[in-house]
Amino acid sequence: MSTIAEVIPSARLSQDLFQKHGPALDAWFDERFAKKTQELEENKTRSLAIIATKGTMDWAYPPFILASTASALGWDVSVFFTFYGLELLKKDLHLEVSPLGNPGMPMKMPFGPKWFKGINWNVPNLVMAGLPGFEKMATGMMKQTVKNNGVATIAELREACIEGGVNLVACQMTVDLFGYTHGDFIPEVKDWIGAATFLPIAQQSDVCLFI
């Protein structure tokens, strides 16, 4: 059996070269590889995929804030709205917030002096449940607090997402389940899809969040 170098003379030459310069070539390759990898990493367009499942005013903020900010950073963003999350895509946004059964939500007045605004009004669940219009009042106070603090409204953030080219997609199954029609939603909804279509988008993303 002859060696490769005997059959192909040029192979003999490269083998000699490799024996002589092997370590230097290795080092050159490693350095080049690390540089190229870093370059690819730096130039890569990041992507974010969000599953938005909640339809109250408080839960509407995280998906829209993260999606609009990611689009401002130049990321590719997709948001999949499913179940109550569909509320966030309605033409008429009527999002409410409920302090009932939500011990994490502070009940504070959006007006008056600072010490007064700082008081947490601990209203028992039984009272909240029994008072007609309590959620409407809580929602109104939340909206005022948002305004007082220069925080964007949900409509503003949704508009920023649309302007930023965020891919807004909705769950067709939920539309059928809740008896909605496509006409109930803003025309910017890019597609009506199912889990099988969203999962490959999520799989490709750098960041994937369920909200």
Place this chain on the structure above:
Amino acid sequence: MTTLRQELDARGLNCPLPILRVKKAITTMSHGQVLRVLATDPGSVKDFDAFCKQTGNELLASEHNGSEYAFLIRKN
């Protein structure tokens, strides 16, 4: 000496509005132009730093005067 071409008043706005407004302003600018931003959101100090790193723009200056913040961002 860099020429100030754009000014953006983001005072009174809270996260993520200052970033969104800056992004919008920067899109209309040409390369090398500088944007001066005023803000009152304390979170904007870290946010503009991160924004510039992510988008490849340069944060030339980040100043703090009382409750007001000023930033100089060059579009690259």
